[in-house]
Amino acid sequence: MDFEFLIDGSPRRISLENRDGAVYFREGEVAVEAEVRRISSAELLFTFGGRTSRIHLARDGERAFVSVAGREFVITEPLPGTRGPLEGDEAGVQGSFLVKSPMPGRVIKLSVGEGQPVRKNQALAIVEAMKMENEIQSPAEGIVKKIHVSVGEFVDSEKPLMEIESTK
Amino acid sequence: MDFEFLIDGSPRRISLENRDGAVYFREGEVAVEAEVRRISSAELLFTFGGRTSRIHLARDGERAFVSVAGREFVITEPLPGTRGPLEGDEAGVQGSFLVKSPMPGRVIKLSVGEGQPVRKNQALAIVEAMKMENEIQSPAEGIVKKIHVSVGEFVDSEKPLMEIESTK
Amino acid sequence: MFRKILIANRGEIAVRVIKACREMGIRTAAVYSEADARSLHVGLADEAVLIGPAPAVDSYLSMGRIVEAARRTGAEAIHPGYGFLAENADFAALCEEEGIVFIGPSSAALAIVGDKVRARQTMEEAGIPTIPGMKSVSRSPEEFRAAARSLGFPVMVKASAGGGGKGMRIVRDDGGLVPAVEAGRREAKSAFGDDSVYLEKYIEEPRHVEFQVLADNHGAIVHLFERECSIQRRHQKILEETPSTALEPGLRSKMGETAVKAMRAAGYNNAGTVEFLLDRDRRFYFLEVNARLQVEHPITELVTGVDLVRQQIQIASGGKLSLNQGDISQRGHAIECRIYAEDPKANFLPSPGRIVLLREPKGPGVRFDSGVLEGWDVPVHYDPILAKLIVWAEDREAACRRMSVALDDCVILGIHTTAGFLGDVVKHPEFRAGRTTTSFIPKQFSSWGTGAGEEDARRMALAAAAFDLLTRPTGRAGTPETGPTKGTATPWTTLGRWRAGGDDLYGL
């Protein structure tokens, strides 16, 4: 069976077969056969090359969180036609960028005003979370078309902070 | 609201009120008012006398297991007309006793045969569990009316081992 | 060093050995019976081999299947843990023939110390004090009667291959002798596969003090000081501590030297323990050698800072002992409590079944060596040990207080355990005063589970059960399945006070 996943935001297409009670994994050139045992709904044992590794998996809504050998990944199934929000990501608006905060936090400074021209990587705002300040920079040279937030406001990583209209 | 419980097999009747969002406990002479907070479905905080104690509670079928300050209790609601099985418990059969094992295990010895007269506390059988032997003794003077198990058989604490007909 | 080790055991000790191997970069192969298919040690090892049905004689005691599993997995060495085949000279010999390293003493050393009677003979020849007893095992009731009379009652029935109190019986008169011998035989058979038993003079109210020894394959032997194991029920240790309150420095070093001398006399190698009885007049008698890693080894690790499992593996791989006697010192105080699946309110009857809730104690100086999981069924076929709670602190009083708090934090629901009982043991003034003998529990805890604290706890439990029925957020009963976030349905419900008696619960 084929699966399309976003892992930490980047798309991957794999196939996993349950052939006569057995599991075959394939991704492009890489073929995988492994002994798999579920020891709880949150824990799987993968054995290959005589080595067993314990994989932890838990879901929160449509996101699956997976831990392998001390590394964590977030895996989602892509909603048709959309992608996970990325800083400075093109959001279908031709020639303009929706700037988002990379993490939830509070807007403690707006460095620009609407209509103001900005250089690429110019500081646009500062968002603070867990006592850390994080500078939000412009993804491109352009003009600040619209500012959607005000100082002191809490933002998540979905809500656009402002819109930059590209002039290049 | 009134509750009738068996706690570790012995019956208790208590009342617990949820009066305007508050909890009053009463059992006979003892009245209790406590601050109660549920911090998870398995954990409750009881505060009284300025002291908070953490109570753990989990259910398995109709049994509730409760832990208070390092002490564990099993609490059930009595089925009408019946009681939890107790060794040598009178089981409605007039003048005769159903002998049960106090714990699950394997019958490794039957010390008596059917029809044989037995003294009170005479060894009837030996049940082994977790490498410990446990001697089952006769609850009364009488005659072995019927033996329900054979050597090597696994028994739980419900299944009668044998029936002793009282001669006193 | 070995590349792969097979662990021929189950439960907490298998987990302990697997952890040590992972840290040493050694791969591990577990074995398991059908009753243990979902046990903790199976999931932690790099590989796991099913070796047979539930009964130990068909699985964990099956030498052939375990050696075959080692061959199949390519393990170069076998760690036997404790119990099962750990002290079986035939198994050690089989491994030697098969070219598999047995992580423990040589079969020759095992043959000497593993047989209590031969061991005592060896020690007597080496001039080490022993308890008067039969010079050989026997099957004839007459011989037992004669021996009992000449020793004088009370006498103790002991299994020749024994350990852990299995097969032991005190006999106080002629009448009880033969049934006790029979029962001892059956227990010994099922526990060790060897039913020979013998008689020994029974010393009233002794302390049980043992010394940990490490011996490499090149003749170097050191001791790692004592463990006091006087707190026992059914002649089986349930709480151990080190240092012992009974030893002053002079006696401690004398017993330590005697332990080393004993192991030298037996030609012993790898980790082992020399058990002594200490009588009321501070005389000590050689009791037996435990030719294995012991259940209570962690308290020695915490006080000496030496990892005994790592030492076992290094010694077995031919390494020279890295420790000199002078380097080894005791720091602070350690206590171990054994959490058994037993009902202390019912004479410690076994209590197998489903663990419906598990909350492990933790914190600075707290170690919890566990072989169980929440939702797991404790099988009826094996030893009732679930876990070991071990604490370390600067001094004995601090260790007692730490243990008391940790035991309160140790929650295992669904079966009966010894946790709550042990909590009262460490709170007991006689224990706090260090007045511990093997008759401490029969004397001080003949009836446990009553008292004001107990009644208050019972009342709170009833209140909790009722409150739970009234306010349970979800229909799905309070199984451990529901996470901590589920509680939000219930707001604070605030009122007055419980009667003062409630405070009894929190003594200490």
Next chain:
Amino acid sequence: MFRKILIANRGEIAVRVIKACREMGIRTAAVYSEADARSLHVGLADEAVLIGPAPAVDSYLSMGRIVEAARRTGAEAIHPGYGFLAENADFAALCEEEGIVFIGPSSAALAIVGDKVRARQTMEEAGIPTIPGMKSVSRSPEEFRAAARSLGFPVMVKASAGGGGKGMRIVRDDGGLVPAVEAGRREAKSAFGDDSVYLEKYIEEPRHVEFQVLADNHGAIVHLFERECSIQRRHQKILEETPSTALEPGLRSKMGETAVKAMRAAGYNNAGTVEFLLDRDRRFYFLEVNARLQVEHPITELVTGVDLVRQQIQIASGGKLSLNQGDISQRGHAIECRIYAEDPKANFLPSPGRIVLLREPKGPGVRFDSGVLEGWDVPVHYDPILAKLIVWAEDREAACRRMSVALDDCVILGIHTTAGFLGDVVKHPEFRAGRTTTSFIPKQFSSWGTGAGEEDARRMALAAAAFDLLTRPTGRAGTPETGPTKGTATPWTTLGRWRAGGDDLYGL
């Protein structure tokens, strides 16, 4: 001794102090903000007082509300933990006025050492080597420019009330100076309620070595040896160890004596730490005094066997120091890894949110000081520290291996954490060789999260997600709710092998 102590903090350190109090038989009162109503420390204390809304300035930094909570609960003493008000001289003074014991230095000592500038002056007068820098704080850009030129770039902006890297910025040229000073001010304000900053010469690639000190109220002072804290990201410690690989005995005792001398010069009492920078030529400079119990205190506890929180409480209650310098020794090696809610793949951006699965590492020599629960939401308002993983072993290599295994066993899902990143740090050959400086992470881990091991892990994660969708036993998604017994629906599914590259994952 106190009968009740209020803990004016949250998270793992509040839990740590509560445990110490329980073991000492002292009752505890917790305080919490609206964001912490369901936090771990609230449920563990004997009482809990709500002191305000989420923002720290309205709750954990509110002196008035905390003192009032102490009065209401009848607490005789306040333990401030670290951060928040721990080093606030005004708060210590307020407690003194209110007749509440502040478990830490006197307000006088805090006023001296808590102010980095005054501290440096004091140390210079005492003849202790310090780093060249501004002699006073300033608000004028001109003064900063002038100071920077005279010191010579690179320079470091530091918060006068600072600690934990808050408010710190490296400046390499004139242009970056003013923005860095502004940013430093804002961070200092929100972290400490005091926005004064100053400049210091920036020493390239130093080691950060600090000494733990205990001073009672009767003039006795001892040090408990060093902690090396060179492994930092964003000028903030993320891994600490002791002993330091950089100190030979001579340098160790010289620095220890200097630390004691420094504390004596400051009239210091209770527990504190003297931080030094050690440059490439083994010259050491006084950096600052941390006038509090530090995040990394456990590694000192494990190596010296001294419980620092217990010592703090005993000293604060007026007790005489029970330790002589000669009694204190280092045994074995300890390492601490800080588990932060941060994304190491995205420049350690904060990662608040719900913890959907939590598996705590455990085992011999493993300590996990945690302030979090499964199903709990990590608030956005406070420091990102979730827990501290601390290991002890006989030597550094054994400790590294133990830490590596423990980090693999540390599973926190739902948010990003530093656990996996730290696993690669302790596996890094440069770290194993002990070549650690404050630029270790920027140099060795500029880009983390790639490489064969990473790609294999990602592939296994994808396979696991797919397998989970195909075989999930219940419809209810794989939340941690389903217990270990639920898996039975899925049988063993046995096949061949992964490509060899998969083994990269397990290199230790």
